[in-house]
Amino acid sequence: MPFKLQRREEHSAWMTLFSPLIAVALMLATGAALFASLGIDPVRGLTVYFLEPLQSAWSLQELVVKATPLILIGIGLSICYRANIWNIGAEGQFVAGALAGSYIPIMMVGWEGPLVFPAMIAAGMAGGALFALIPAALKVRFGANEILTSLLLVYVAQFFLDWLVRGPWRDPEGFNFPESRLFDSDAITPLIFEGGRMHIGFPVAVIIALLAAFYLTRTIHGFQIQVIGESPRAARFAGFSQNKMIFFAFAVSGALAGLAGIMEVAGPIGQLRPTISPGYGFTAIIVAFLGRLNPIGIVIAGFVLALSYLGGEAAQVTLGISDKIARVFQGLLLFYVLACDTFIVYTFRRVGAVREAS
């Protein structure tokens, strides 16, 4: 290979800022080629996919609605990934939170009042956190790889949801459809304005992002995360407990995924169904990386990935291609983000040049 990686003397500030933008540009370029290969004019394809969803009030609201769970989950995951803890089962924790929170409107019919929704939120966050603590406990107690256990539990959560909505939680008046009863008005995520689609989840997500930013940069505990992630040895010498951090990171990310889950079923969906997420828990992994594991960056990245969902729907309706193209764009984006991040720490040198320098 004529080029070799060489470590930079210090991280490139320029690349730190621009690497996500370059990644998005590369994704768009690849997307253009993909549209061309499908026989679609690339300009028209990209316009339909990435610009038209931004041009109507309805779809702008939809963008916020889809960005909300991505941001909430992404913030939780960024705390894990900063500590080098790999929770990739947020999709399952999202479902667990939705189920725990839905117990109230489905099984406690008749309870009304202003306390119903806060109780659902609390139950949802607790459900997500507890479900996330399973891989954490298996990791700490038995050394079981958390990547694999957290991922496998996603399937378990989804089957459990499927059982509930087809079995005990099916709406008795629902003509045998696999759906729960519709939640009562007290159990619905409050909307920002009447008749719209946006619910309070988005302002909540922004507040949580600000809190997370403060926590990560201005508190000792937040600093510990950084140390444990970047230098486990130094963290041990400093007396930071790796095991406590595993429990903490999983609990926080599980609670945030659970919060996203209960707000989604109590909000845009309004009931439980066999499928309650178009893969938010997995897409949020991309959100976390695109946002450079920075809470504010994650808010922005959440909108980029939300747009990829809307674009997929638009492409299906307008261009007549499969909405699976959204997953393709998402996967490509993660590839490019990771590749661009390499340039923050490394630079490419011609082999000859390296020899001269040394």
Added chain:
Amino acid sequence: MEIYEAIILTIITAATPLLLAACGELVAERAGILNLGVEGMMIMGAVGAFAVAFSTGSPYLGIAAGIGAGALASLPFAFLTISMVTNQVATGLALTILGLGLSGMIGDAYIGQPGVKLQPINIQGLSDLPYVGRILFSQDVIVYASIVLLVLVWIFLFKTRAGLSLRAVGDSHSSAHALGVSVRKVRYMAVIFGGACAGLAGAYLSLVYTPQWTEGMTAGRGWIAVVLVVFATWMPGRLLAGAYLFGAVLILQLHAQAAGVNIPSQFLSSLPYLATIIVLVLISRNRTLVKKNSPACLGKPFVPDV
């Protein structure tokens, strides 16, 4: 056909894709690369095999296409993790997401189309033997290939010089590099081999297991294959036992569902995943066993000094 024969035959069908994919992942991990994109490569193999078999009518061309699709899918992962030293966990996830999306797009045209089934090879005379004839001598070519492949991988890793180099790369890339082994080349080959194996596993799913295309038909088998490698503590021999054990769990829950056992089908369906977690926990408990064989440089990026 006797009932025990039917059960053993279906266990073999369920175990074969796991064995193939895990075999490839084992080689990649022995070279120090943790590829979590097995699920994505496997489903690319499945859709590639289905598409080519459907349009040519030949299941054998389908197999070749599956292998090719899996290997091709592993290339961007190899380039990123080996040449660009990206995080292996995240890059593998990207590969899985991309593979699931791309296969869904390609496969849309084939939903509901009748597939081409790969037929078993009846070995004249032997397949009529009582008790074992149908089980041992009436399988399709991929089943036989999976066993041969496993033996070859074992011989390669532990009886050849090249295999020793590969293990050295996985255990201490700096030492291997200092001794003149091309760490990156070995890792590229290992990852591409892993992709080809995952692709073949996918081909088996869409040509034999259920000869049709359904979106996401790998259903987590790629992840189970990754766990199998840990279960086998990176030893090919134990992989065989593990794959057949997991194949049995996968298939027995289906038999139980068909027999109308009074347990909700969703609980039975989640059994293989729960069993996988339990097995992973049981193996991980014995930390010395895991440590002894796990490649020391697994998941660590390699940047040569010069």
